[in-house]
C-alpha cells in the first residue's frame with residue numbers, strides 16, 4: 746500500500762490516487778513526505794497509563810551493573 750493517498754506521476758506529472766498513472770504508463774510516487782512530528786503527541790496519556798509517578802514504576806526500569814560487577818564479568822571471561 747502506498748504511504749499516502751495522493752500520488753504524483755514521475756513521467757507526465759499528473760496527480761492520481763493510484764500507483765500506476767492513468768494518463769501514461771508511468772509509475773506514480775507519494776506527492777509529499779509523510780507528516781511527522783518529533784513531539785510525542787500522546788506522552789501525557791502514556792505516562793498516565795504506565796503510572797510513572799508511582800514508586801512501583803521505578804522498579805520496572807532496567808538497571809546497569811555496578812562498575813565492579815562489570816569489571817569482574819570481563820576479567821572472568823578472559
Ligand SMILES: [Zn+2]
Nearest residue numbers: 754757766769
Ligand atoms: Zn503519467
